[in-house]
Amino acid sequence: MSERRKFRPPRFGSPIFGERGPAEMSEILRYEDWSDPVPAADREVVSRLPDDDAGRPPLLFVPGHGHGAAVFAEHWLGHAAGRGFPSHAVTPRPGGDLRARVHDVVQVAAGLPRRTVLIGHGTGGRVVAGALGRYPARAAVLVAPVLAGRIPPAGRVRLPDPVGGPPMLVVGSPDDSVVTRPALDRAAARYGVAPLLFPGMGHDLMLETSWAEPIDAILDWLLKEL
Amino acid sequence: MQDSPDLGDRGGAVCVIGAGASGLTAVKNLREQGFAVDCYERETSVGGAWNWRHDRSPVYAGAHVISSRPLTEFPDFPMPDTWPDYPHHSQILEYLERYAAHFELGDDIWFGMEVASIEPAGDGRWDVTIRSTGGGSSRVQRYAAVVIANGHNWSPVSPEIPGEFGGQVIHANAYKDPSRLRGRRVLVIGGGNTGCDIAVEAAQHADRVWHSTRRGYWYAPKYLGTRPADQARPRRGPAWWRQWRYRRAAADLTRWGVPAPDHPPFASHPVVNGLLPHYLGHGRIEPVGDVTRYDGAAVELADGRRIEPNLVITATGYRPRFDFAAPELLDTDEHGRPDLHLHTFARRHPTLAVVGLVQPDSGIFPLAHWQSVAVARWLRLRVTDPEKAAAVQREESQRPPASWSRRPVIPTRRHWFEVGHVDYLRAVESLLARMAA
Numbered sequence: 001m002s003e004r005r006k007f008r009p010p011r012f013g014s015p016i017f018g019e020r021g022p023a024e025m026s027e028i029l030r031y032e033d034w035s036d037p038v039p040a041a042d043r044e045v046v047s048r049l050p051d052d053d054a055g056r057p058p059l060l061f062v063p064g065h066g067h068g069a070a071v072f073a074e075h076w077l078g079h080a081a082g083r084g085f086p087s088h089a090v091t092p093r094p095g096g097d098l099r100a101r102v103h104d105v106v107q108v109a110a111g112l113p114r115r116t117v118l119i120g121h122g123t124g125g126r127v128v129a130g131a132l133g134r135y136p137a138r139a140a141v142l143v144a145p146v147l148a149g150r151i152p153p154a155g156r157v158r159l160p161d162p163v164g165g166p167p168m169l170v171v172g173s174p175d176d177s178v179v180t181r182p183a184l185d186r187a188a189a190r191y192g193v194a195p196l197l198f199p200g201m202g203h204d205l206m207l208e209t210s211w212a213e214p215i216d217a218i219l220d221w222l223l224k225e226l
Numbered sequence: 227m228q229d230s231p232d233l234g235d236r237g238g239a240v241c242v243i244g245a246g247a248s249g250l251t252a253v254k255n256l257r258e259q260g261f262a263v264d265c266y267e268r269e270t271s272v273g274g275a276w277n278w279r280h281d282r283s284p285v286y287a288g289a290h291v292i293s294s295r296p297l298t299e300f301p302d303f304p305m306p307d308t309w310p311d312y313p314h315h316s317q318i319l320e321y322l323e324r325y326a327a328h329f330e331l332g333d334d335i336w337f338g339m340e341v342a343s344i345e346p347a348g349d350g351r352w353d354v355t356i357r358s359t360g361g362g363s364s365r366v367q368r369y370a371a372v373v374i375a376n377g378h379n380w381s382p383v384s385p386e387i388p389g390e391f392g393g394q395v396i397h398a399n400a401y402k403d404p405s406r407l408r409g410r411r412v413l414v415i416g417g418g419n420t421g422c423d424i425a426v427e428a429a430q431h432a433d434r435v436w437h438s439t440r441r442g443y444w445y446a447p448k449y450l451g452t453r454p455a456d457q458a459r460p461r462r463g464p465a466w467w468r469q470w471r472y473r474r475a476a477a478d479l480t481r482w483g484v485p486a487p488d489h490p491p492f493a494s495h496p497v498v499n500g501l502l503p504h505y506l507g508h509g510r511i512e513p514v515g516d517v518t519r520y521d522g523a524a525v526e527l528a529d530g531r532r533i534e535p536n537l538v539i540t541a542t543g544y545r546p547r548f549d550f551a552a553p554e555l556l557d558t559d560e561h562g563r564p565d566l567h568l569h570t571f572a573r574r575h576p577t578l579a580v581v582g583l584v585q586p587d588s589g590i591f592p593l594a595h596w597q598s599v600a601v602a603r604w605l606r607l608r609v610t611d612p613e614k615a616a617a618v619q620r621e622e623s624q625r626p627p628a629s630w631s632r633r634p635v636i637p638t639r640r641h642w643f644e645v646g647h648v649d650y651l652r653a654v655e656s657l658l659a660r661m662a663a
């Protein structure tokens with residue numbers, strides 16, 4: 001993979017051709033993906049499947065910074081599978097920037113047999129928000145999402161409009177010290193919805209003793225929307 | 227799946243003709259805009275040209291795509307990033323099957339059903355006559371709109387060469403695998419991607435190979451170093467600079483007697499084949515000029531030379547066919563060339579569109595995707611905001627064709643629908659922006 005660097009043509013944005021303007025950064029003209037596609041990488045995917053296929057859409061959970069797929073394997077994956085949803089969680093490639101993480105999520109989602117529901121927690125919410133610009137998810141859930149700020153090593157913040165107009169849900173706790181109530185409201189407003197609140201819980205809703213409440217609410221909402 | 231859809235009036239539903247790549251993306255994107263869709267496919271499965279099981283499929287065993295993965299895949303359903311840069315045709319079929327399954331398109335597709343005619347029913351609606359390919363009666367259904375996605379690479383065209391030939395002549399369409407070439411002396415006619423691919427396969431398997439082209443082309447490699455050439459190719463910047471880069475990347479085959487191109491870069495459909503120079507260099511492919519006459523065991527060439535192949539493969543392309551539509555619906559001229567806005571929208575029928583009738587310098591799928599998004603949004607806008615739709619139509623009719631199909635091309639049939647993918651997608655993008663404004 002390091003070899004390919006040697007053959008790179010002069011890039012646009014270099015002094016001879018001027019900076020690329022915002023008009024060039026469209027969802028249709030994907031110069032970056034055409035000339036410098038994200039290379040393949042190992043991605044850890046943890047799955048829990050229901051005993052019978054009831055035709056429900058697959059769920060793909062995306063962890064935030066500092067967590068891996070395991071954070072969902074603890075309770076939520078098994079619980080959702082128990083309620084009939086094929087459930088998966090992906091750990092995006094270590095060290096990947098936002099573009100690479102979005103790529104990883106879209107790759108896994110597109111590899112599942114049916115249109116997938118994307119569920120992102122924390123900074124994983126931003127990755128899901130990015131993926132929604134690239135993949136027509138069946139629905140999307142942002143759990144205590146961190147939509148602004150930095151994803152290491154350096155990610156630009158730009159939230160695309162979700163393609164295919166998926167139903168959106170924003171979930172969080174007013175007592176979360178990482179994603180404050182106003183941040184949660186802003187995230188929900190970005191998608192024209194009101195947040196679904198679980199008072200008394202902290203940021204990592206899927207690890208709390210009352211972990212079942214939010215996931216049950218999410219699955220109930222999904223069953224209503226589908 | 228039921229045996230047949232409801233008879234009669236389908237209300238606001240849209241009819242899609244064909245379940246190849248273009249038809250599949252049309253069904254998906256129409257559904258995303260809330261339309262009910264009936265898609266009719268005369269074959270028994272999806273995939274169109276890429277489904278080698280179909281008699282009309284033009285693919286041969288060795289075919290790999292000529293555009294690399296990121297320029298070939300649908301923009302909202304990537305191919306696995308572990309797939310090769312240039313996937314094999316069987317992978318493209320697998321990809322289309324997965325696309326259909328993932329978006330559950332099968333529910334809306336009626337296989338083994340051929341559209342025999344489409345006729346305006348007044349009010350912008352359409353009467354569509356559908357016939358079972360297994361025989362049996364036909365029936366008519368009324369739709370709010372028709373999206374044609376019938377492909378343009380399945381009806382072969384062969385040159386009319388005077389004289390009688392003692393050997394065998396087949397069109398590339400009937401060439402499936404190299405077993406056909408073993409022990410033969412093969413003449414391949416045509417310098418498009420099919421002709422070059424088959425000349426290379428013949429070089430690997432036949433006793434002797436001649437490759438006849440009626441002009442020189444810009445022969446592009448698949449790789450520059452280890453990078454897919456289309457990824458390394460600049461898409462922005464001054465035209466002179468892009469042409470210069472393309473000239474430098476193209477192979478100069480004149481050393482081996484191949485004619486020099488008689489046209490500037492980008493004025494012919496890109497030929498992408500890294501192995502052609504290789505086999506010319508090995509002396510396994512002998513380049514020859516145009517064929518003028520058959521004479522028994524011999525084939526006469528434009529320079530008066532005579533060669534004696536026993537198998538001639540005409541890789542001389544395909545023509546578009548719309549047997550189910552009266553020529554005036556698509557403003558089709560006497561040569562069979564339709565005249566559509568953006569190669570997509572019928573000029574006089576706002577509820578009639580064609581998807582996939584383009585030949586870009588990239589894969590077709592991304593263009594077919596955005597075309598069908600534009601068609602779906604257009605049809606939706608007509609329903610939700612007829613005034614704005616009328617305004618958009620007025621503005622669009624002012625858009626000069628040169629703005630979306632800027633390049634001058636050599637005026638042969640194969641370039642009727644040639645577009646540069648960047649110019650073309652820019653035009654579709656501005657139409658989408660206009661409708662969203």
Ligand SMILES: Cc1cc2nc3c(=O)[nH]c(=O)nc-3n(C[C@H](O)[C@H](O)[C@H](O)COP(=O)(O)OP(=O)(O)OC[C@H]3O[C@@H](n4cnc5c(N)ncnc54)[C@H](O)[C@@H]3O)c2cc1C
Pocket residue numbers: 243244245246247248249266267268269272273274275276284285286289290291292293298339340341342375376377378379380420550581582583588589590591
């Ligand atoms: C050898 C070869 C290699 C190619 N390689 C590439 C490549 O590398 N990259 C690329 O992008 N493109 C390539 N192409 C172009 C290829 O045509 C497109 O990729 C793509 O298959 C076009 O899809 P489509 O759906 O528009 O047409 P098709 O795939 O032809 O599908 C049309 C469908 O409509 C159906 N149909 C037609 N008429 C009717 C009717 N009256 N009623 C009902 N059904 C009907 C047909 O049965 C068919 O299934 C290649 C073509 C050839 C010949």
Ligand SMILES: NC(=O)c1ccc[n+]([C@@H]2O[C@H](COP(=O)([O-])OP(=O)(O)OC[C@H]3O[C@@H](n4cnc5c(N)ncnc54)[C@H](OP(=O)(O)O)[C@@H]3O)[C@@H](O)[C@H]2O)c1
Pocket residue numbers: 289290291292293379384385386398415416417418419420421423439440441494495516541542543544585638639640
């Ligand atoms: N590997 C791949 O992915 C692959 C393989 C094959 C095809 N394709 C695609 O499939 C499409 C069709 O390709 P194609 O190669 O089958 O057809 P094509 O592009 O139409 O090429 C036809 C060739 O035959 C020549 N020709 C036409 N009529 C002739 C005549 N009467 N006498 C002599 N020569 C004649 C043309 O010359 P002029 O240039 O003078 O018209 C041209 O060289 C293209 O979009 C192509 O890119 C892709």
